[in-house]
Amino acid sequence: MFVALRDIRFARGRFALMGAVVALITTLVVFLYGLTGGLAADSSSAIAGLPAQDVVFGAPQGATPGVSFSNSSVSAAQQSAWESAPGVGSVSPVGIAMSRLTTAGSASSVSVLGVPAALLPPLTAGTAPGAGQVAVGQKTASADGVTVGSTVTVGARTLTVSGITADRSYGHAASVWTTVPTWQQVSGATGPSALAVDPGSADTAALDRAQNTDTVSRGSALAGIDGFSAEQGSLQMIQGFLFVVSALVIGAFFTVWTVQRRTDIAVLKAVGASSGYLVRDALGQALILLLGGSLVGAGVGLAGGALLRGGGMPFVLGAATVAVPVLAMVLLGLAGAALAVRRITSVDPLTALGANR
Amino acid sequence: MSTVTLTTGLTLRDVVLTYPDGDRRLTALDRVSLSVAPGELTAVVGPSGSGKSSLLAVASTLLRPDSGQVLIAGADAGALSPRQATALRRDRVGIVFQQPNLLASLTALEQLLVVENLRGGRARAAHGRAERLLASVGIADGKQYRRPHQLSGGERQRVNIARALFAEPSVLLVDEPTSALDHERGAQIVELLADVTRDYATATVMVTHDRALLDRADQVLEMVDGYLG
Numbered sequence: 001m002f003v004a005l006r007d008i009r010f011a012r013g014r015f016a017l018m019g020a021v022v023a024l025i026t027t028l029v030v031f032l033y034g035l036t037g038g039l040a041a042d043s044s045s046a047i048a049g050l051p052a053q054d055v056v057f058g059a060p061q062g063a064t065p066g067v068s069f070s071n072s073s074v075s076a077a078q079q080s081a082w083e084s085a086p087g088v089g090s091v092s093p094v095g096i097a098m099s100r101l102t103t104a105g106s107a108s109s110v111s112v113l114g115v116p117a118a119l120l121p122p123l124t125a126g127t128a129p130g131a132g133q134v135a136v137g138q139k140t141a142s143a144d145g146v147t148v149g150s151t152v153t154v155g156a157r158t159l160t161v162s163g164i165t166a167d168r169s170y171g172h173a174a175s176v177w178t179t180v181p182t183w184q185q186v187s188g189a190t191g192p193s194a195l196a197v198d199p200g201s202a203d204t205a206a207l208d209r210a211q212n213t214d215t216v217s218r219g220s221a222l223a224g225i226d227g228f229s230a231e232q233g234s235l236q237m238i239q240g241f242l243f244v245v246s247a248l249v250i251g252a253f254f255t256v257w258t259v260q261r262r263t264d265i266a267v268l269k270a271v272g273a274s275s276g277y278l279v280r281d282a283l284g285q286a287l288i289l290l291l292g293g294s295l296v297g298a299g300v301g302l303a304g305g306a307l308l309r310g311g312g313m314p315f316v317l318g319a320a321t322v323a324v325p326v327l328a329m330v331l332l333g334l335a336g337a338a339l340a341v342r343r344i345t346s347v348d349p350l351t352a353l354g355a356n357r
Numbered sequence: 358m359s360t361v362t363l364t365t366g367l368t369l370r371d372v373v374l375t376y377p378d379g380d381r382r383l384t385a386l387d388r389v390s391l392s393v394a395p396g397e398l399t400a401v402v403g404p405s406g407s408g409k410s411s412l413l414a415v416a417s418t419l420l421r422p423d424s425g426q427v428l429i430a431g432a433d434a435g436a437l438s439p440r441q442a443t444a445l446r447r448d449r450v451g452i453v454f455q456q457p458n459l460l461a462s463l464t465a466l467e468q469l470l471v472v473e474n475l476r477g478g479r480a481r482a483a484h485g486r487a488e489r490l491l492a493s494v495g496i497a498d499g500k501q502y503r504r505p506h507q508l509s510g511g512e513r514q515r516v517n518i519a520r521a522l523f524a525e526p527s528v529l530l531v532d533e534p535t536s537a538l539d540h541e542r543g544a545q546i547v548e549l550l551a552d553v554t555r556d557y558a559t560a561t562v563m564v565t566h567d568r569a570l571l572d573r574a575d576q577v578l579e580m581v582d583g584y585l586g
Contacts, residue, residue: 002467002474003460010462010504267458270419271520272447273475274440350419352458353410353532 003268004285007261015289018253022293022329023300025246029239029325030301031308036235037321038314039172043231044222046111046170050119052092052196054204055221056082057214065214067224069096074192078211082195085207089198092116093180096194097187101136101176102153103144110140111170112154114183119196121177126163133162135177137169154178155186171225194221239325243332251336254286258343262351269349278344286337287330294329298322365430366560367393367416367528372425374411374583385411386422387583393560393576395527398551400571401564403580409564412580413530416562417450418442430527447476451521451559453550455533457513459505465491465516466501469523476524487523493556494519494549511542518549522557529554531563535570547573 008015041048047055047069058074059065065072074093083091095114100107117128120135126148129135134154136146141164146152150161154176168175180192197215204215216224223229258265265278302322309315374386385408393399403409414420415427418434427434430449434442459468469487470480491501494515496508505513514534521529531550535543547563551573554561563574571577578585 002471002480003462006462006467263458264460267454267460268471268475269443270417270446270452270454271472271475272443272450272524274443277475350414352454353414353417353419353452 001281001284001288003264004281004288007285008288014257018250019289019293019296021249022246022290022333023297025242025249026294026297026325026329027301027304029242029246029329030298030321031304032235032239032242033325034301034305034308034315034317034321035313036232036239037316037318038309039235040222040228040232041316042169042172042314043228044170044225046096046113046121046168046175047218047221047225049121049168050094050115050196050218052090052119052198052218054197054199054215054217055094055224056091056195056197056208057216057221057224058194059212059214061212063212065208065212067214067216067221068226069193069221069224070226072194072224073189074195074213076191078213079192079195081211082197082207082213085202087199087201087203088207089200089202092119092196093192094119094194094196095180095183095187095189095192096170097183097189098171098173099155099186101140101144103146103150106144108140108144109173110154111173111175112183112186113170113175113177114180114187114192115177115196116180121165121168123163123165126161129159129162129178129182131179131182132159133178133182134159135163135165136161137165137167137174137176139167140174140176157182157186159186171227194224243328246329247332247336249336250286250290250333251340254282254337254340255343258282258341262347265344265347266349266352269347270352275345279341282341282344283334283337286334286341290330290333290337294326294333297329298326301325365527366395366397367391367562368426368428369412369416370426370428372415372422372427374408374415374420374422384583386415386585388425389583389585391562391578391585393528393562395558395560396555397575398554398561398563398573399576399578400574401562401578401580401585402566402568402571403564404566407580408583408585409566409580410532411583412585413452413532413562413564416528417452417530418446448524449527451524451526451529453514453518453521453529453531453534455536457505457510457517459513459516459520461505464502464504465496465508465512465519468516468520472520472523487519490519490523491516494553510537511545514538514542514546515549518546518553522553522559525557526559529557529559529561531561533565534563535565535567540569543567543570 057072097112099112101110305315369391372389375382473483474480547570
């Protein structure tokens with residue numbers, strides 16, 4: 001990269017400008033990536049954190065079951081059939097409903113989950129809820145001034161807080177946890193919304209056919225949360241567009257840069273440089289630009305993300321938040337640059353001798 | 358005209374080169390034969406369009422003739438693949454361009470070191486040799502660290518010559534080296550070319566239309582309409 005490094009040093013203004021563009025796009029992608037992850041967690045962490053391999057959705061006899069927590073309802077007969085099926089490891093009912101939690105002086109939207117104690121998130125204080133009791137997340141407890149032993153109203157039912165759990169949420173509402181019978185009283189439902197199962201060696205497809213249920217992995221079950229797929233799909237589409245834009249911008253820059261360097265390229269070819277040498281040199285230049293720009297952009301994105309998260313915005317800060325956007329920017333940018341610098345191969349060294357004279 | 362075959366210089370035998378020109382072909386080189394021995398400066402003069410640049414293009418392997426033979430340091434350029442021809446040009450042929458064609462981002466010293474780099478050598482190891490070569494053509498006292506826009510026209514042409522010599526070529530091809538210079542500086546450049554031809558024992562071919570600068574040439578040939586005589 002003898003020429004590449006010296007070109008960057010010589011045309012530092014142009015490369016700084018282009019590096020700033022790469023940095024800005026990377027910052028935007030890191031923001032989006034962190035927000036996408038944060039919104040996903042805000043929408044689904046109660047389900048994603050369930051200690052179960054699969055989720056079984058049910059439908060009344062004659063209706064077609066589908067992956068939707070809102071539409072799903074598992075009957076006692078279906079639950080019993082799954083529990084007694086040979087080879088099934090474990091079956092736990094899960095009830096989900098949206099409601100309102102009211103304390104003295106405050107009210108907030110919550111998702112109410114009715115589950116056995118084994119499916120509860122980790123308790124940080126108190127005990128698992130029994131009949132007429134509820135466990136709330138740390139943020140809810142802190143925001144509403146709730147402690148173990150406090151009385152809260154969930155929907156129309158008054159419940160006693162038995163414990164404080166790690167924070168989980170469903171459908172962008174903080175989750176509170178209670179038993180399935182208490183959940184039925186709060187929600188008015190006659191049976192659980194779904195079953196959390198460890199299928200063991202059971203033939204789940206055969207069980208689904210026999211019981212009119214639909215079994216999917218826990219990860220696939222997230223699509224059953226209202227709005228989850230549309231929300232994530234929109235954000236991921238914007239990320240994709242940004243990656244395409246970055247590749248086009250890098251490609252356009254190196255197209256112009258290569259055209260401007262045609263005389264230099266012709267001279268280098270005339271004095272014996274191979275096209276391979278020149279292409280490697282140009283791609284090395286693109287790699288330096290992309291790495292420099294994307295790492296600066298990722299740093300800015302992370303710092304901005306930390307500020308957003310401090311302000312209460314859902315934002316996931318992690319290795320993937322940086323690594324995926326940086327890697328994608330570098331790879332797609334290199335692809336754009338490769339399309340541009342292939343023009344090097346068509347430069348005729350004869351032009352260095354003034355072949356147009 | 359000499360047709361003696363040289364093993365280390367430059368030999369062209371009955372070279373014919375034509376270009377498409379509408380429905381017919383234009384003959385740029387018509388059975389051109391030329392031999393230049395190591396340490397010999399041959400000047401080729403002629404008007405614009407007479408075929409001088411085509412002669413250099415063929416002699417530098419940048420163009421393959423329709424027929425005839427081009428021998429560079431004993432190697433038959435016509436028998437080489439494009440990759441081999443590039444390697445031959447890199448290792449055996451030095452080109453002094455009409456315009457210095459120096460790379461704007463490189464200092465005078467780096468214009469030479471890039472030649473070492475593209476030959477696969479270590480630029481740092483060649484630093485001393487490049488400085489000595491530049492000094493021998495009059496680029497010293499800090500001028501070797503200047504970029505092209507910080508040098509005069511004559512100095513740029515001297516760097517151009519040093520770059521062509523850096524790979525220690527057998528053949529030095531010089532294209533109108535004084536066209537952008539005044540008479541005095543042009544004469545100095547031709548003097549320098551004559552000196553380096555002796556000192557580096559290159560077979561040098563210089564094409565020019567300036568007949569006032571030919572007294573240092575060992576052999577002067579005239580080119581008219583593709584004929585060399």
